[in-house]
Amino acid sequence: MSYDKELAAAKKAATLAAHLCQKVQKALLQSDVHSKSDKSPVTVANYGSQALVSLTLERELPSQQFSLVAEEDSGDLREESGQDTLRRITDLVNDTIANEGPHSFSILTIDDVLKAIDSGKSEGGSIGRHWVLDPIDGTKGFVRGDQYAIALALLDEGKVVLGVLACPNLPLATIGHNEQHSSSNEVGCLFFAKVGDGTYLQALDGSTQTKVNVSAVDNPEEASFFESYEAAHSSHDLSSTIAEKLGVKAPPVRIDSQAKYGALSRGDGAIYLNFPHKISVRTLYFSLTLLFYFDFSMLE
Numbered sequence: 001m002s003y004d005k006e007l008a009a010a011k012k013a014a015t016l017a018a019h020l021c022q023k024v025q026k027a028l029l030q031s032d033v034h035s036k037s038d039k040s041p042v043t044v045a046n047y048g049s050q051a052l053v054s055l056t057l058e059r060e061l062p063s064q065q066f067s068l069v070a071e072e073d074s075g076d077l078r079e080e081s082g083q084d085t086l087r088r089i090t091d092l093v094n095d096t097i098a099n100e101g102p103h104s105f106s107i108l109t110i111d112d113v114l115k116a117i118d119s120g121k122s123e124g125g126s127i128g129r130h131w132v133l134d135p136i137d138g139t140k141g142f143v144r145g146d147q148y149a150i151a152l153a154l155l156d157e158g159k160v161v162l163g164v165l166a167c168p169n170l171p172l173a174t175i176g177h178n179e180q181h182s183s184s185n186e187v188g189c190l191f192f193a194k195v196g197d198g199t200y201l202q203a204l205d206g207s208t209q210t211k212v213n214v215s216a217v218d219n220p221e222e223a224s225f226f227e228s229y230e231a232a233h234s235s236h237d238l239s240s241t242i243a244e245k246l247g248v249k250a251p252p253v254r255i256d257s258q259a260k261y262g263a264l265s266r267g268d269g270a271i272y273l274n275f276p277h278k279i280s281v282r283t284l285y286f287s288l289t290l291l292f293y294f295d296f297s298m299l300e
């Protein structure tokens, strides 16, 4: 099974969702202090991102049975109090599609958008194919104007067969302490991986793809290490103690969201330290996800 069509559809879907999120984040950062404390932009971007991914996948893969496991459902938007937000989301989805050139959809109604969001209600499972989406990972980074990601994967018979990670604010040039300053300050990365095929990076604006590899550094003294930006998500004290014991000399590179995994998959850093304050099923699951990312970058 090649999954080429599925990968192309996933890249298109994540790119459109990233463009929608960029618009919302730009408006949020230009707004005044009062509006910055308002949580609705991230809500709008989450729903809008999910709607666009769902619509794009269904449209690009019409002959396939569609199952999407995603974070949001339209319950709150169907309430009286959700009507304004729903209109904002519908406008944003339509604007984003209209800007993407000649192959655009016809104008979507509020009902089309609600239906697209609710397509994400699948339960998934180990039989058949299921798309899995986090429409915005790293909401804290998104609100702060920093890193966030749109994370989309396809499972086939219970196995992850492809993954796409859009990181709208991640520099195209490498980040990390050992890097020289780059002349390019362009941001917006699209990482993608298909089982058996390694991991690739391309600019969100669609430039040529390059194959990426994890860092070859094996001496901790020369390694750069990554950790969460938020100390509440991972203990900075513990990672600093461990980094010191390992002999790591560079200070930590702190960034939000799974954008870290993109940066690590292209070798920007050699180590990722993550020490949640409480171990839960969720954190255990994250560690398994991490194994998946690195397996992909190491597969030929």
Ligand SMILES: Nc1ncnc2c1ncn2[C@@H]1O[C@H](COP(=O)(O)OS(=O)(=O)O)[C@@H](OP(=O)(O)O)[C@H]1O
Binding pocket: 134, 137, 138, 139, 140, 141, 227, 228, 229, 230, 233, 234, 255, 256, 257, 258, 259, 285, 286, 287, 289, 290
């Ligand atoms: N599926 C999966 N795999 C691996 N890692 C994942 C996954 N989903 C969420 N995360 C990471 O969990 C951290 C907390 O995410 P949250 O969504 O709860 O928080 S927040 O919205 O960013 O505030 C946040 O990481 P940090 O930013 O490093 O704290 C997310 O990137």
Ligand SMILES: [Mg+2]
Binding pocket: 071, 134, 135, 136, 137, 138
């Ligand atoms: Mg999310």
